[in-house]
Amino acid sequence: MNWLARAILRLYPAAWRERYGHEVGDLVSRRRLRALDLVDLLGGALDARLHPQMVPSLQLAVGAPAPTALTPMRPARPAYGAIATMNPGVLSRRSFMRRMLGAGIGLLSIEFLGGTLAFLWPPPAEGIGVEHRVGTIREILAVSPDWARGTPYEFRPANAFLINVPAAKAMALGDALEVADPGAGEILALWRKCPHLGCMIPTACETRSRFQCYCHQSTYNIVGEKLELGPAPRGMDRFPVRIGVDGAVFVDTREVISGPPKGVQTFVDPHPPGEGCA
Ligand code: FES
DSSP, X not given: OHHHHHHHHTTSOHHHIIIIIHHHHHHHHHSOOOHHHHHHHHHHHHHHHHOTTOOBOHHHHHTOSOSXXXXXXXXXXXXXXXXXXXXXXXXXXXXXXXXXXXXXXXXXXXXXXXXXXXXXXXXXXXSTTSEEEEEEHHHHHHHOGGGGGTOOEEEGGGTEEEEXXXXXXXXXTTOOOOOSSOOGGGEEEEEOBOTTTOOBOOOOBTTTTBEEOTTTOOEEOTTOOBOSSSSOSXXXXXXXXXXXXXXXXXXXXXXXXXXXXXXXXXXXXXXXXXXXXX
């Protein structure tokens, strides 16, 4: 059988024989071959002829394992194939570095793109730093009819109280006055951020028509001027107000007007100046 196996080996391509013929020939001569081995050998020769661009793996050539058959000569695919220099499942250091570099550049690009879009995007419609359209006087009164009689209108998008000044003063004095069409100069937008340490000032108490901060009891009259009680250094800060061509009231939170200094009052209500809302 061995002479037949050697004859079959001659059927392999010359390049193959030049590289592996010696080792495989040794292997063949040292084994006791069976008919099935010859069939395997013949199949390997046919395969090598059909795929001349491929070479058997080194493991095949030395044919180490399988003492019972010439399995190295007919390895399961991809035994015939380019000899890999490394396990394809293992990531080389260079590939790893390349991937990390690519990921870093990708992240930087996304960050740059996000920053550019944020810069170009129109400003938010709510919060401080934009001009807010509150609505026409009619629209405000539809939401808060008592505003015409002096009750402050809480305009949350600007975090401000809108004060109808003549009506509010009358209310604080205990008079009944309805002002349904105040001009821009008669409307105040008081920022609810307390000028002491920034607490949110609650709505005016009904008992005395005053604002009183919960945090340290700083007290302000109905037009936001500082009264004696509390540590705040000045009256409530305010925003510019204008009336648009369509009659709408606008509050501009891009500009903050500092509240009047402590002790400066243009309006005095009938309650003791050193007391709060209680
Ligand atoms: S934060 Fe308002 S009184 Fe201190």
